[in-house]
Amino acid sequence: MDRRSQGSGVRSQKSKEVCSRQYAVGSCYLSQFSCFLLLTACCLLLTVFTGCQQGTPPQPPAQQAKKEAPKPAAAPPAIEIKEETKKEETAITAKQRNPFKSFIVKVTEKPTVAVPKTPLQRYELEQLKLVAVIWGVNSPIAMVEAPDGKGYSIKKGDLIGNRNGKVRRIEKDRVVVEERFAEASGEVITNEFLIKLPLPKGEEEVR
Known part of the structure; x- marks a missing residue:
């Protein structure tokens, strides 16, 4: 009985060692396959991200667009002042003008007064x-x-x-x-x- 029990113990121990070795080998295969899948996924993500960056043109910042926008030229105020002055002078002249007076002015030559020399x-x-x-x-x-x-x-x-x-x-x-x-x-x-x-x-x- 002792020999049988010892033999069965040795067998069970060997079977445990074999199972542990098989489990270790399977775990190693699983870890390598997981690493391969992870690397493949990273490569795909990197390719997609790079393609998106190349296809989309860079947009200029909002501040730069504001600077490049042309500003409307302001009208010079001096011209408006002159036009208003001319309108006022025309209105004053129209009020002072006699409607019954002819606009034809007779130009007469004034005689030159000679200083006595002789x-x-x-x-x-x-x-x-x-x-x-x-x-x-x-x-x-x-x-x-x-x-x-x-x-x-x-x-x-x-x-x-x-x-x-x-x-x-x-x-x-x-x-x-x-x-x-x-x-x-x-x-x-x-x-x-x-x-x-x-x-x-x-x-x-x-x-």
């Missing part, structure tokens, strides 16, 4: 007397006598008389003087005045 500009033309004429030269010369008895020589372009007279031409027996003066209405009047040589006594009697 004694002849202090007298009226009627007070001067022509006493001689030098004729037949390029620039004719005439001699006039003033009321004070003094004689003065004149030529074309000289000022004479107190009404802005000017010598226009000297002829054989006379001096033509042009006078310009303004009337009360402002219109400029041009007048020609003749200073003639006195005729001899015989010719005066015949005429």
